[in-house]
Amino acid sequence: LTERLSRLIKTMRGQTRISEDNVQDMLREVRMALLEADVALPVVRDFIARVKEKALGAEVVGSLTPGQVLVSIVQKELAATMGEGVADLNLATQPPAVVLMAGLQGAGKTTTTAKLAKHLVEKRRKKVLTVSADVYRPAAIEQLKTVTGQAGAEWFPSDGTQKPRDIAAAAYEYARKHYFDVLLVDTAGRLAIDEALMAEIKELHGVLKPIETLFVVDAMQGQDAINTAKAFSEALPLTGVVLTKLDGDSRGGAALSVRQITGAPIKFAGVSEKIDGLEVFDADRHAGRVLGMGDIVALVEEVQKGVDLEAAQKLAEKVKSGVEFDLNDFLAQISQMKKMGGLSSLIDKLPSEIAAKAGQADMDKAERDVRRMEGIINSMTPAERRKPDLIKASRKRRIATGAGVQVQDVNRLLNQFEQMQTMMKKMRGGGLFKMMKRMGG
Numbered sequence: 001l002t003e004r005l006s007r008l009i010k011t012m013r014g015q016t017r018i019s020e021d022n023v024q025d026m027l028r029e030v031r032m033a034l035l036e037a038d039v040a041l042p043v044v045r046d047f048i049a050r051v052k053e054k055a056l057g058a059e060v061v062g063s064l065t066p067g068q069v070l071v072s073i074v075q076k077e078l079a080a081t082m083g084e085g086v087a088d089l090n091l092a093t094q095p096p097a098v099v100l101m102a103g104l105q106g107a108g109k110t111t112t113t114a115k116l117a118k119h120l121v122e123k124r125r126k127k128v129l130t131v132s133a134d135v136y137r138p139a140a141i142e143q144l145k146t147v148t149g150q151a152g153a154e155w156f157p158s159d160g161t162q163k164p165r166d167i168a169a170a171a172y173e174y175a176r177k178h179y180f181d182v183l184l185v186d187t188a189g190r191l192a193i194d195e196a197l198m199a200e201i202k203e204l205h206g207v208l209k210p211i212e213t214l215f216v217v218d219a220m221q222g223q224d225a226i227n228t229a230k231a232f233s234e235a236l237p238l239t240g241v242v243l244t245k246l247d248g249d250s251r252g253g254a255a256l257s258v259r260q261i262t263g264a265p266i267k268f269a270g271v272s273e274k275i276d277g278l279e280v281f282d283a284d285r286h287a288g289r290v291l292g293m294g295d296i297v298a299l300v301e302e303v304q305k306g307v308d309l310e311a312a313q314k315l316a317e318k319v320k321s322g323v324e325f326d327l328n329d330f331l332a333q334i335s336q337m338k339k340m341g342g343l344s345s346l347i348d349k350l351p352s353e354i355a356a357k358a359g360q361a362d363m364d365k366a367e368r369d370v371r372r373m374e375g376i377i378n379s380m381t382p383a384e385r386r387k388p389d390l391i392k393a394s395r396k397r398r399i400a401t402g403a404g405v406q407v408q409d410v411n412r413l414l415n416q417f418e419q420m421q422t423m424m425k426k427m428r429g430g431g432l433f434k435m436m437k438r439m440g441g
């Protein structure tokens, strides 16, 4: 979690609504966090305006803070903005389906061409042909030949003496004659937006009439991504984006900028130099990355649905009125916790640095303990649950056998229960959530 957002999340505990008064400061932090993630400024402005509209009046439930609720709205909106549309390649046309790769030099077009070839061959069982229209760099044509071989696809030869449009036409003809399902066309890079090269790729688009025109963009490009994206989307009707080099340490804010500017869905993410380093783009996960945190949305939703407010209320009243807290209540607490997806699933949703501190081993143990406690209580009769004092040696043995545990485990549970009962008496109401947390060990 970025420092900014963790601070934000702790703010204004106790407020029950997001209002004009408190939203302004919070949004300033979100805006800074997005800029730090390299989302382009105009895109940030638009985005913040949308979030504000959604956030105003939002209710702050249970133990959450307005900051948590706002950040979860932000994350959801981020994911929605980046995640619309279908993920995989559209090949629904008379074969060969043509996929045209566009983007700056070094963005990862050639590498991605091979990754897509492998994906199509292995996952979609397609017969795939690749061709390079990069006539300026013979090495680039050789590069495509090598990686196409690794992908298990076929490579169509081309060389620097030919015109890109002639290469394209020849490759298409070959693909058609030999019943290829897909033709992937790699193109020349441009170091910066360049009129002549833009004209060339437009011409290629005209000749090939591709069903997919993919804009390949380096996630590390940051703020510049917006200009590149603008130029390419004005020149070509883009159908999708591939965001490469997400294995780097950038926060990937370019995704939001590119999505907003091109309007095209982000279909894939490049996650290594290797040929299998391609993933279907996961907008939810990426939203978490842009904000520098785990899945806060999921955490907030768990809390909202998991805490059975009515049951909690009843219990609080029981405690207040001095009625004994019995093992049935104890069991209800345990199942409440399970409803929230168990301890480790909650931990998974926390920002990674907090989760790391919790330690998976500890969580596993706590989880096992909770399950064991539940098993023990389930082996008791209703009378025993209401009046644990009844449980003497022979009953303990029966319960232990029933739950598949040792007598000492039953003893331990009864001790814990007794402590809890004492604590409950002291609390007389309030602090329910704290108690649930303590039960988790």
Ligand code: GDP
Residues within 6 Å of the ligand: 103, 104, 105, 106, 107, 108, 109, 110, 111, 112, 189, 244, 245, 246, 247, 248, 269, 270, 271, 272, 273, 277
């Ligand atoms: P092109 O000029 O657009 O064809 O770009 P290339 O495909 O030649 O890639 C440029 C450089 O980026 C090469 O060194 C690739 O290995 C590297 N590259 C491409 N995609 C990725 C990726 O997803 N992750 C990493 N780490 N490197 C990548």
Ligand code: MG
Residues within 6 Å of the ligand: 109, 110, 111, 134, 140, 186, 187, 189
């Ligand atoms: Mg290349």
